[in-house]
Amino acid sequence: MRANSSDLENTSLQKSEATSGTRIRNFLIAMVAIALSVTLFLGLNTENGVASLEAQAKESTPLPVALSSNKPTLMEFYANWCTSCQAMAQDLGELKQQYADSVNFVMLNVDNSKWLPEILNYRVDGIPHFVFLGEEGQVIAQTIGEQPKTILKANLDALVASLPLPYTQGGGEVSAFEAPVSAQTTSQDDPRSHGAQVKQ
Numbered sequence: 001m002r003a004n005s006s007d008l009e010n011t012s013l014q015k016s017e018a019t020s021g022t023r024i025r026n027f028l029i030a031m032v033a034i035a036l037s038v039t040l041f042l043g044l045n046t047e048n049g050v051a052s053l054e055a056q057a058k059e060s061t062p063l064p065v066a067l068s069s070n071k072p073t074l075m076e077f078y079a080n081w082c083t084s085c086q087a088m089a090q091d092l093g094e095l096k097q098q099y100a101d102s103v104n105f106v107m108l109n110v111d112n113s114k115w116l117p118e119i120l121n122y123r124v125d126g127i128p129h130f131v132f133l134g135e136e137g138q139v140i141a142q143t144i145g146e147q148p149k150t151i152l153k154a155n156l157d158a159l160v161a162s163l164p165l166p167y168t169q170g171g172g173e174v175s176a177f178e179a180p181v182s183a184q185t186t187s188q189d190d191p192r193s194h195g196a197q198v199k200q
Helices: 001-057 063-067 083-098 112-120 149-160
Strands: 073-078 106-111 127-135 139-146
Touching: 001 083, 001 106, 063 106, 073 083, 073 112, 083 149, 106 112, 106 139, 127 149, 139 149
Parallel strands: 073 106
Antiparallel strands: 073 127, 127 139
């Protein structure tokens, strides 16, 4: 009988160890699954922001068309890597649909060297950078950083009504940006050119 009692204790101990091992394994599997789900969710949200920015940029009004349309314009300097730009993409997309008939929406990617003259002209040093232009292409105001949808909407309402924009002083979250200025962008009027451009 004693041997049977010892065998029962060993069997019970083995079952207990197996149950504990199974619980630990199941717990680890659950933790890995949760971590993968969070990573996947965050990754998809970032990709959706980039995809939304790219789609909106393709649908935006070309700058020359906007400047000659006799409609007010909201020009946005952005980049696909800009997390603040991605965060605003959905709200801006909704506003673009709402104001499509009354406002031109122009998107200029700061990573495209084609827009360097505009980047320098509007002194873009952080993105998103918004420039509000009147019907004749004149600058009304500029704002920098992530903006709540309600603030952008109030500014667009004022822009359409030709009223002063109510929110131009504040700034939200910004992604730093520095314009790639090269020697080729030196103008003839630059005193550092030492007369190299002077014609006789």
